[in-house]
Amino acid sequence: xxxxxxxVLEVMLNGLLAGVMYSLVALGFVLIYxxxxxxxxxxxxxxxxxxxxxxxFQTGQIPFAHVINTMFGTHVETWGPGVxxxxxxxxTIGVMVLFAYLVERVxxxxxxxxxxxxxxxxxxxxxxxxxGFGDLMWGADIKTMDVxxxxxxxxxxxxxxxxxxxxxxxxxxxxxxMLDVSAAGIAILLVxxxxxxxxxxxxxxxxxxxxxxHQAALTVGISLRTIWVIVWSIAGCVALVAGIMxxxxxxxxxxxxxxxxxxxxxxxxxxxxxxxGAIVGGLIIGVGEKLxxxxxxxxxxxxxxxxxxxxxxxxxxxxxxxxxxGERIIERV
Amino acid sequence: MLYRExxxxxxxxxxxxxxxxxxxxxxxxxxxxxxxxxxxPFLINDYWEKSVLLPFLVWAMAALGLNILxxxxxxxxxxxxxxxxxxxxxxxxxxxxxPWLNMFVVVILAGLITAMVGVLFGLPSLRIKGFxxxxxxxxxxxxxxxxxxxxxxxxxxxASGMIAAPERTLLGIPVTGAEAPPWMTYLFCLTLVTVxxxxxxxxxxxxxxxxxxxxxxxxxxxEIIGVPPLKxxxxxxxxxxxxxxxxxxxxxxxxxxxxxxxxxxxxxxxFLVLFMIIIGGLGSILGSFLGAAFxxxxxxxxxxxxxxxxxxxxxxxAHLELLLIGALIxxxxxxxxxxLAQLWRVTKERLRLWPxxx
Numbered sequence: 001x002x003x004x005x006x007x008v009l010e011v012m013l014n015g016l017l018a019g020v021m022y023s024l025v026a027l028g029f030v031l032i033y034x035x036x037x038x039x040x041x042x043x044x045x046x047x048x049x050x051x052x053x054x055x056x057f058q059t060g061q062i063p064f065a066h067v068i069n070t071m072f073g074t075h076v077e078t079w080g081p082g083v084x085x086x087x088x089x090x091x092t093i094g095v096m097v098l099f100a101y102l103v104e105r106v107x108x109x110x111x112x113x114x115x116x117x118x119x120x121x122x123x124x125x126x127x128x129x130x131x132g133f134g135d136l137m138w139g140a141d142i143k144t145m146d147v148x149x150x151x152x153x154x155x156x157x158x159x160x161x162x163x164x165x166x167x168x169x170x171x172x173x174x175x176x177x178m179l180d181v182s183a184a185g186i187a188i189l190l191v192x193x194x195x196x197x198x199x200x201x202x203x204x205x206x207x208x209x210x211x212x213x214h215q216a217a218l219t220v221g222i223s224l225r226t227i228w229v230i231v232w233s234i235a236g237c238v239a240l241v242a243g244i245m246x247x248x249x250x251x252x253x254x255x256x257x258x259x260x261x262x263x264x265x266x267x268x269x270x271x272x273x274x275x276x277g278a279i280v281g282g283l284i285i286g287v288g289e290k291l292x293x294x295x296x297x298x299x300x301x302x303x304x305x306x307x308x309x310x311x312x313x314x315x316x317x318x319x320x321x322x323x324x325x326g327e328r329i330i331e332r333v
Numbered sequence: 334m335l336y337r338e339x340x341x342x343x344x345x346x347x348x349x350x351x352x353x354x355x356x357x358x359x360x361x362x363x364x365x366x367x368x369x370x371x372x373x374p375f376l377i378n379d380y381w382e383k384s385v386l387l388p389f390l391v392w393a394m395a396a397l398g399l400n401i402l403x404x405x406x407x408x409x410x411x412x413x414x415x416x417x418x419x420x421x422x423x424x425x426x427x428x429x430x431x432p433w434l435n436m437f438v439v440v441i442l443a444g445l446i447t448a449m450v451g452v453l454f455g456l457p458s459l460r461i462k463g464f465x466x467x468x469x470x471x472x473x474x475x476x477x478x479x480x481x482x483x484x485x486x487x488x489x490x491x492a493s494g495m496i497a498a499p500e501r502t503l504l505g506i507p508v509t510g511a512e513a514p515p516w517m518t519y520l521f522c523l524t525l526v527t528v529x530x531x532x533x534x535x536x537x538x539x540x541x542x543x544x545x546x547x548x549x550x551x552x553x554x555x556e557i558i559g560v561p562p563l564k565x566x567x568x569x570x571x572x573x574x575x576x577x578x579x580x581x582x583x584x585x586x587x588x589x590x591x592x593x594x595x596x597x598x599x600x601x602x603x604f605l606v607l608f609m610i611i612i613g614g615l616g617s618i619l620g621s622f623l624g625a626a627f628x629x630x631x632x633x634x635x636x637x638x639x640x641x642x643x644x645x646x647x648x649x650x651a652h653l654e655l656l657l658i659g660a661l662i663x664x665x666x667x668x669x670x671x672x673l674a675q676l677w678r679v680t681k682e683r684l685r686l687w688p689x690x691x
Contacts, residue, residue: 107667111666116464117403118611118670125659125662128658131656132656132658135655140652261471265468306478310469313468318460
């Protein structure tokens with residue numbers, strides 16, 4: 001194969017892997033939207049918060065150390081060497097479940113039957129709150145995340161692909177980050193687990209019932225509030241996975257919360273209500289924006305990734321206003 | 334007792350249709366305007382101008398614009414920051430190209446240019462609805478900011494990539510640039526905001542405003558009774574972008590003096606304006622002002638208390654401010670989802686009955 005073709009293949013492959021990362025975030029949105037009709041803008045900040053908490057447990061930081069030091073003039077930072085990664089993940093899941101419970105108790109309980117835009121704004125308020133809270137609790141400095149996932153280039157893949165090129169073309173081989181590959185593996189695992197959970201467990205069936213029709217679910221005796229806590233907990237766990245992956249890739253810092261903006265075009269492209277939609281949408285957008293940047297972006301001055309995803313999603317919406325896999329919007333007068 | 338409309342008789346159609354039909358309302362508005370135009374300019378100083386009054390007026394204008402689109406026509410837009418950038422850059426190009434042009438004309442022309450851009454980005458609203466549209470408007474936000482960053486023509490090839498307002502005078506007194514006295518910039522913005530708030534108030538109670546509200550309440554039903562959705566939606570996008578463009582022009586030329594696309598007009602600004610109209614009250618002109626006042630004054634107040642009062646380090650105060658604003662937004666939405674304007678309506682009702690409630 002010629003090096004040009006291999007270059008395009010490499011760009012596409014990296015686009016696919018980037019798309020998986022977008023899908024991871026979009027998945028959390030879809031879960032909450034399906035179960036409660038809430039467009040949860042705070043999903044990105046939840047990922048940031050989960051990642052901060054995980055790093056905090058791992059390194060043994062004292063929560064609110066900065067505040068305590070300012071108020072009492074002390075110099076406390078850490079309480080020990082930290083806990084092992086596995087335990088830290090379990091503790092973080094606990095924190096996310098607690099968070100889901102509190103959100104339902106303090107906020108969502110009062111917002112039943114409000115207009116969708118009001119609920120959306122509430123989650124933006126929640127995002128502000130959690131961003132401030134996370135910064136106060138764990139500090140705003142950039143942290144590195146290390147959960148023992150493989151990272152760096154895969155030399156095996158590089159040498160294999162180098163041998164595909166024509167003789168004497170001096171092709172160095174494709175670059176693939178091991179972290180992206182493991183992220184893709186984990187994403188597939190996550191989708192399989194979620195699908196099995198919603199198909200074969202009692203709670204999963206209840207979740208699907210609530211997603212179908214709130215009132216009918218209430219009538220047959222499903223507790224809406226419990227379901228909401230469960231859904232927000234699951235979304236919290238998905239946020240943790242996204243936070244680990246993105247955090248390991250680019251450090252745990254404020255910009256992590258902006259991945260929500262990357263996931264939004266994926267959402268509208270795939271449809272708000274569809275888990276396969278979130279995956280396929282992510283893949284299309286990942287490949288699309290990488291290919292566009294590679295082929296045309298340079299001529300336009302670069303950094304087209306900022307808006308191309310939105311343009312692509314908009315183009316698809318012109319033909320299918322409910323997204324590729326979204327439920328058909330039926331309007332009655 | 335305190336607030337009443339009894340004894341307020343109308344004897345002509347024009348009296349019946351005036352902007353403020355209730356005498357007490359009218360007197361209150363005249364009173365506030367007299368205070369703002371005749372008293373405040375003598376009291377104003379640099380601090381009040383730069384951190385309270387100008388931001389309030391600029392954001393009130395933007396909130397008016399977004400409220401027309403979201404509150405009256407029901408189209409959620411997250412592209413406000415991008416449209417403000419269009420207004421700012423149009424204002425800059427006009428100021429540089431036509432130095433003799435009156436500043437009022439420059440700001441209004443900037444608004445008109447933004448209106449055209451707004452109609453262009455409003456076209457998808459004919460096909461896409463609800464949250465899909467809200468996310469789609471983000472496309473305009475990111476695309477416009479990218480455009481102003483990447484095309485040097487917009488910032489006249491300046492090395493820093495920033496635009497700075499050259500000095501322009503009005504009646505011989507500088508109104509933009511570093512030399513402009515606080516009362517002049519304040520009066521300039523106040524005049525624009527007052528005039529266009531009156532226009533907006535009358536627009537939304539007329540034929541065009543009613544067609545927007547019909548579209549908002551149910552667009553299919555509105556179409557069936559003969560409201561053309563194309564005209565109604567696109568005119569809402571045009572008028573809304575016109576206001577937002579003027580507010581962007583005012584923000585750049587009078588308030589900030591210089592601007593840079595990503596920081597001055599980023600996505601955070603779009604959300605800020607959306608918060609203003611939700612906290613103030615969707616579909617209410619008064620609500621736009623209340624929301625803008627709340628969200629410009631609150632951070633100033635919090636900062637003064639925490640940094641000035643308690644002497645906390647600024648970074649800690651910034652995080653706490655974020656937390657408090659988030660909590661307050663949630664609190665407000667739980668207590669009164671219809672915003673501050675609804676609180677004012679309830680208060681008026683109470684005052685009417687006072688001291689003999691049911």
